[in-house]
Amino acid sequence: MLAFVNFYLLPGLVLGAIYALSATGLSLIYGVMRFAHFAHGDLLALGAYCAFAASTSLGISVWASIPFAAAATIPAALVADALFYAPLRRSLPAVLLISSFGVALMLRALIYFFFGPTPVTFPRPIVPPLVFEGVRIQARHIWIILGAALCAFMLHLILSRTRAGRAMRAMSDDPDLARISGVATAAVIRLTWIIAAVLVAVAGVFLGLDTQLQPVMGFNVLLASFAAAILGGIGRPWGAAFGGVILGLAEECSTYPLVDGAPLLQPTYKSAVAFVVLIATLLLRPQGLFRGMI
Amino acid sequence: MALLEVRGLTGGYGETDILNGVDLDADAGEVVVIVGANGAGKSTLMKAIAGLVRIRAGQVRLAGEEIANAPAESMVLRGLAYVPQERNVFPSLTVEENLAMGVYARPEKFREGKERALALFPDLAARLATPAGRLSGGQRQMVAIARALMLEPRLIMLDEPTAGLSPKFCSAIFARVQEIARAGIGVVMVEQNARPALAIADRGVVLAMGRNRAIAPGPALLADPNIGRLFLGG
Amino acid sequence: MEQALLYAATLGTLACIYAVLTLGLNLQWGLTGLMNFGGLGFVAVGAYTAALLTAAPSATHVGGFGVPWWLAWPAAGLAAALLALPVGAIALRLRADYLAIATIGIAEIVRLVARNEDWLTGGPLGVTAIPRPFESLGTPTGQVAFLLLVGAVLAVLFAAAQATANSPFGRALRAVRDDEEAAKAAGKNPARLRLHAFLLGAGFMGLGGAMMTAFFKFIGPDALEPVTVTFLVWVMLIAGGSGNNWGAVAGAFAVWVVWAATDWLAAQLPGEAATRAAYIRLFLIGLALQAILLARPQGLIGERIGSPQR
Structure with a gap:
């Protein structure tokens, strides 16, 4: 039982926290803009690598490098949206997917160009795990779970308590009705990108901290993030x-x-589990557990 | 000068025009009812005025100001409110949040608007925390109209407010509509339920193939045998 | 002279194979509006099927069976279509983007199986010594003869794709793509039509994979990569013009020439710079895709992509 907790349950929670951060942003983007953002994984990798660069070059801790990750993913998302997605938004919905697929490739090319193909790890001291009654857990894993919970709580506050958050939910429900209610949709879209970019930057740093950084790390979690969102x-x-x-x-x-x-x-x-979950969901409950858009 | 003046409005989706030169006038405090067969362009006309469908030619003036092709999100502040057909509430938002969306552009007016909304639709008071998606059709319609009235519009457009409602709810909605007009707000309403709607209309407009077919006071249209046979199902 | 001929044969062969893959994607996306981002998976299944069927017996993987290519290649197409069947049947009932996501999953599963099921695929070692038709004719005659064979296959598949596009089936596909409700009202069954187009496109990709392994005489889990298989084919189709078979082939040839030329250019740079230049090339091909989507969404020769949103 203890072995199950130590080697399966806790690592599962850590991985789940990372997936949750990535999938939440994906789902927000889907809700507000109605397209599956295929560059989300590579945005995650970009965040992780920029945190890595900040952490190694400035000698700051991984946690302190999270703002640097967000400082890379936010402009990347906003620029991709302004240059590539926004002009396609009104006319051809399916083409947005192809466009984001292209953005994914561009981001990955940038990561390869600046950081090379060899995996790297965040500088981190080797510390013995904490032990509570036989349950062993690495301190960084506790922080990952708490950090993800904090992000979820903040997002909840934004969505439920703020005017901008309400506008995001309103756009998710019905974009035209939101517009005739006076919601400036362009601003809400920008805000959505910012929130999703912050969440995915945190997810990237956490994933890098849990395992290692490699240019395809984002593509590897993309399928899982989509499966989780669906x-x-x-x-x-x-x-x-x-x-x-x-x-x-x-x-x-x-x-x-x-x-x-x-x-x-x-x-x-x-990594096939994500595919199995995806197919099972599409087969048994395509609207998802919480009745999303079909 | 009428509150709303539409002249020669032409437009539609993509390449095809659905509206081929529609004229429409509405005064403050007046109920204007638009009737016509399916596909006559009634809903498209409202969407075009609201800024959701592209206008290719023609004018739309609200209180003298040209608003054709103005962004849909700017209409609320110009005093134009619009309640679309069916999808007219935010289903995952609570009733109170739906009302808040009505004052999105002027959040400071929330308290005042909510009081007026609850005075008009007292039934909503007990439902404020309920997600609008869980309400009955009639209650949703109330929420939708209440949302549109939050910022005290000059003109409100209602697209089939009684669609799918029981007769009891229909007459309740028509009573509210007259109340709204008495408060000095212009009301433009599309109705499938043509007879009872025209009965309360100061002005009735018959639309066919994206063109005006007849304009007259509602009761006069009802009395016209040709109109009755052609557009009101005999 | 012989070197140049060999180089030209290589370029031509790969261009023809890419044109086959692009025709397959055109059946799916161009004609029917199905987004397949897992082209790699279907190409790989075709490649492995043909490889295992045609290779000589080996202790490191199942088979080979020494089957002649003219039996093995159609079998490769069939295998890829079989892979498409279950996923297509499930995902095609739902929104278009779900298929796109599911196809990424297929590619991942195929990659995992290729890498891990040593008994079947030889694992990381892959399948080697795959015979190439006409290689007994020697160099460069054998390569040229192979090019002619691949070109002939392309011609046959092109004719088939054209016939499909102009058949009642093809018209029904376009009808479903452009206005599903209207097509339904006209008595079409969109789900079945889509599935057929998806399977047919996957079959083309499998056949393309079979020709690729015959050309390289090797297949392994890392021999095919998503960038050069899945993504490049998308760029080719979008550049050439979705929905138009001539456009698909023209796009494949044009983009392949640019790709090969930039590859050659990058290789002229010294060591580290060459690697970096390859990444810049990757970035630029992504940028080129965006430019085409924005400036000329109908492609070089094109029908049009999708239908305008209401």
Whole structure:
């Protein structure tokens, strides 16, 4: 039981927290702008690498480098939107996907160009895990879970308590009705990009901290983020956060040796869990757990 | 000069024009009812005035100010409120939040607007914390009209406010509509439910193929046998 | 002289193979409006199928069976279509973007299987010594003969794609793409039409993969990469003009020439700079895609992309 908590449940929660951050932004973008943002993963990688650059060159801690990650992802998202997505928005919805697919490639090319293909790790001291009653957990994992929870709480406050947050939810419900209510949609779209970019920057730093940084790290979490967002009901940020945690747990627990000491799923196939969850959701409950847009 | 003056309005989606030169006048305190067959362009006319459908030619003046093709988000501050058909509330927002969306451009007017809304629709008071998506059709319609009235518009456009409602709700809605007009607000209403709507109309407009077919006081249109046979189902 | 001929044959062969992949994507996106971002998965399944069927028996993977290419290539197309069947059947019932997401998943699953199922695919070692048709004719005659074969396959598939586009089936596909409700009202079954187009396109991609392995004589989990297979094909189709088979082929040839030329240019730079130049090239191809989408969404020769939003 203790082994399950230490080697499956806690890592699952950490991974789930990271997925939740990424998927929430994806779901917000989908809700407000109604397109699947395929560059989201590479935006995550960009954030992680910029935090890495800040952390190594300035000698600051990884946590202190998070603002640098956001300082890279926010302008990247806003520029991509202004140059590429905005002109396509009114006319051709499906083409936005292709455009974001192209932006993904451009971001990845930039990361390769500046940081090279070799994986790197955040400078971090090697510390023994904390032990509570046999439950062993790395301090950084506690911070990742708490950090993600804090982000979720802040997002909740923004969405439920502020005028801008209400406008975002209103646009998600019905963009035309929001416009005739006087909502300046361009401003709401910018705000959505900023929030999603901050969330994904944090997710990138956390993922880099949990494992390592590599240029394809973002592409690797893209499928999981989409699966989480769709599982939670696309366009519903809360559902996406919940879906992210579920997916993280499912991925880690999928290798649990439940029967005869053999893992349920070979660890090398872990990343297939997202696909299975995606297909199962599309098959059984395409609107997601929390009734997203279909 | 009428409060709303539409002259030769032409426009539609993409390449095709749905409206082919519509004229429409509405005065303050007047109920104008637009009737016509499906596809006559009634809803498109409202969307075009509200800035949601491109106007290719023609004028739209509100209190003398040209508003054709002005951004939809600017209409509320010009005094034009619009309640679309069916999808007219924010389903995931509570009733109170829906009302708040009505004063999005002037948040400081919330308290005052909410009091007026609840005076007009007292039933909503008990539902303020309910997501609008869980309300009945009639209650949604009330929320939608209340939202549109939050900023004290000069003119309100209602697209089929009684669609799908029980007769009891219909007459309640028509009573509110007359109340709104008595307060000096111009009301332009599209109605499938043509007979009871025309009965309260100061002005009735029959639309066909994106053109005006007849304009007359509502009761006069009802009395006209040709109009009755052609557009009101006999 | 012989070097130049060999180089030209290589370029021409790959251009023809890319044109086949682009035709496949055109059936899916151009004609039907289906977004497939997992082209790699279908190409890889076709590649592995053909490789295992045609290669000589080996201890490191299943088979090979020494089957002749003219049997193995159609089988490769069939295998790719079979892969498309279940996912298409599930995802095509739903919104268009869900298919795009699901296809990324397919590519990932195929990659995992290729890498991990050593008994089947040889794992990281891949499948080697895949025979190439006409190689017994020697250099460069064999390469030229192979180019002619690939060109002939392209011609046949092009004719098939044209026939499809102009058939009642093709008209129905366009009708579904442009106005699903109207097509439904006219008695069409959009879900089934879409699935057929998706399978057909996947089959083209599988066949393209088969020709690629025959050309390189090797397939392994890293032999194909998403950038050169999935993404480049998208750029080719968008550049050439979605919905138009001539455009698909022209786009494939034009973009391939630019891609190969910039590859050559980058390779002239010294060591580290050459690697970096490759990344700049990647960035520029992404930028070029954006430029085409914004400036000339109909492509070089084009029908048009999608239908305007109401």
